[in-house]
Amino acid sequence: MKRPIQTKKIRVSHTFSKQLLDWYYTNKRDLPWRKTDSPYKIWVSEIMLQQTRVDTVIPYYFRFLEAFPTVYDLADAEQQQVLKQWEGLGYYSRGRNLHQAAKMVVEEFEGNIPSDYDTITQLKGIGPYTAAAVLSIAFQKKHAVVDGNVIRVLARYYGIEDDIRSGKTKSRVQSLADDLISDENPGDFNQAVMELGATVCTPRNPLCDQCPLSNDCVAYQTVRTDTIPYKSPAKKVPxxxxxxxxxxxxxxxxxxxxxxxxxxxxxxxxxxxxxxxxxxxxxxxxxxxxxxxxxxxxxxxxxxxxxxxxxxxxxxxxxxxxxxxxxxxxxxxxxxxxxxxxxxxxxxxxxxxxxxxxxxxxxxxxxxxxxxxxxx
Ligand code: SF4
CATH class of the missing domain: 3.90.79.10 (Nucleoside Triphosphate Pyrophosphohydrolase)
Known part of the structure; x- marks a missing residue:
């Protein structure tokens, strides 16, 4: 049965960002791409992390950067070398696009990863999510990311009951994230929401007693973490x-x-x-x-x-x-x-x-x- 889209206006919390960042600085996982400010390395990590678990990505990230330490090395490589490094990681168009984009960075931008939204989204394989992630983490630009983790955290926090498969719900979450994102630390803010979704606000059995947002979280306070977010059944896979x-x-x-x-x-x-x-x-x-x-x-x-x-x-x-x-x-x-x-x-x-x-x-x-x- 199709569920109605919730239209109630949501008030943006002013404490959200501070509580979240305080928690993040104490609890964040020690991940290799968090130890660099290289836009190239951050970009590689963000492409690899799309639809792929952190544990799976880590060995590929090291191996890939050993083979192609700079964007010039990647641009100079043969496609077969790139795909060989990507082998087993899946979604191979990511590897092909990353390679094509590296060539463009070298040929058109003197080896510099673009630091503005309109230019970086000209690169193959960089859509709104990756652009926001790279720009915020590598360049401290204020662009909010929205992925599955962010949708789950914000849907629960604000008690959004609409179907999260719907484009309308995603746009709504995007505009909430745009309003919430920290002015001073947009990169850390983005990573913090995703980190909370990955480690605390998990799809099943969220660890609400360890969550910095629990006092104001609608789903937690109304005992609805089992039903929010709502996702309509997937179509049968051929x-x-x-x-x-x-x-x-x-x-x-x-x-x-x-x-x-x-x-x-x-x-x-x-x-x-x-x-x-x-x-x-x-x-x-x-x-x-x-x-x-x-x-x-x-x-x-x-x-x-x-x-x-x-x-x-x-x-x-x-x-x-x-x-x-x-x-x-x-x-x-x-x-x-x-x-x-x-x-x-x-x-x-x-x-x-x-x-x-x-x-x-x-x-x-x-x-x-x-x-x-x-x-x-
Ligand atoms: S209180 Fe629970 S449901 Fe709410 S954001 Fe935190 S972990 Fe998620």
């Missing part, structure tokens, strides 16, 4: 069956294909294959896809593995089959680059998570000997 072919040549090498840049997981390598149609079996999918993508006819003779993986908007079950080429030589018909690689060199290439899992399984095979699967 589940695709994907079938891929493992083809081995005389040199004990596997065939891999490069995904075009303009598609999901673009710039990553994969085993060739695709989505199962409703009227075909999985081996038929492999035959059809390899014929369409590589211009070959194959005999599908054995299943290697089946595994599941979830993306943000859909799930897949990946089925990998051994194949023999029975007619033709593989060529990149759908514009992809192809390469034969041995298991000892395959780690040089960036792969999506599900393919990476397959590779790890292949390496577990006895002596990694693929010769019995060689195409004739």
């Amino acid at each position: 589940h695709h069956q994907i079938a891929v072919g493992l083809i081995v040549n005389q040199n004990n090498e596997l065939l891999i294909a490069l995904r075009p840049n303009d598609v999901m997981l673009g710039g990553l390598w994969e085993f060739p294959g695709g989505k199962k149609e409703s009227d075909e079996s999985l081996p038929e999918t492999v035959s059809r896809e390899l014929n369409e993508e590589l211009g070959v006819e194959v005999s599908v003779f054995g299943k290697f593995k089946k595994l599941k993986h979830a993306y943000s908007h859909f799930k897949i079950t990946l089925h990998a089959f051994w194949c023999t080429v029975t007619n033709g030589a593989p060529k990149p018909i759908s514009g992809k680059e192809l390469r034969w690689v041995s298991l000892s060199e395959i780690d040089q290439y960036p792969f999506p998570k599900a393919n990476k899992t397959l590779i790890e399984e292949l390496k577990q095979m006895e002596n990694s000997d693929l010769t019995r699967f060689i195409s004739s």
Whole structure:
């Protein structure tokens, strides 16, 4: 059932910012990107943190900055090097966009990350959230961030019952955050709200007895932390069956294909294959896809593995089959680059998570000997 949008006017608290910042300075976590004032490093951390947990990001952050210590190093790198560093972090367009944006920073802004909203949002991958985060944390500009943590804290604090999936609710929270943000310490303020949401005002069982805002928090004072914020049920996520072919040549090498840049997981390598149609079996999918993508006819003779993986908007079950080429030589018909690689060199290439899992399984095979699967 659709819930009505709450229209009641909300009074902005003048104590919010002070209470929050006092709490933050005593309780903030010791995170690596909080020890730098480098706009480049702060920018990298903010891109990595999008839809990704802090614990997951930390090792990637160190590894990435070791590989590309400055924006010049990143701009000079090959896309494949960047994606290799990003491998496993997911949402690969973030890595591709960061790389493109670094080139723009070097070519158009003499290596300086822009410090005003209109210019920084010209960079690829920098939307309102990232712009506000980088400008406030690196340049002390007064731009309030609104992410899931901020929405939860402010919805509870002000007792906002509207659906937080709605754009109207998000705009409302944005304007509250714009009013609340500290004049003196906008970067710390933004980090403090997000920190409170991540560590105290958690989605379930918030630690209200440890919260600096509890005296004025409407949800807490009216015992509604279980029902605020309200989020309407998510649409059912589609589940695709994907079938891929493992083809081995005389040199004990596997065939891999490069995904075009303009598609999901673009710039990553994969085993060739695709989505199962409703009227075909999985081996038929492999035959059809390899014929369409590589211009070959194959005999599908054995299943290697089946595994599941979830993306943000859909799930897949990946089925990998051994194949023999029975007619033709593989060529990149759908514009992809192809390469034969041995298991000892395959780690040089960036792969999506599900393919990476397959590779790890292949390496577990006895002596990694693929010769019995060689195409004739
Ligand atoms: S009192 Fe509880 S519900 Fe309110 S902001 Fe603090 S942690 Fe969240």
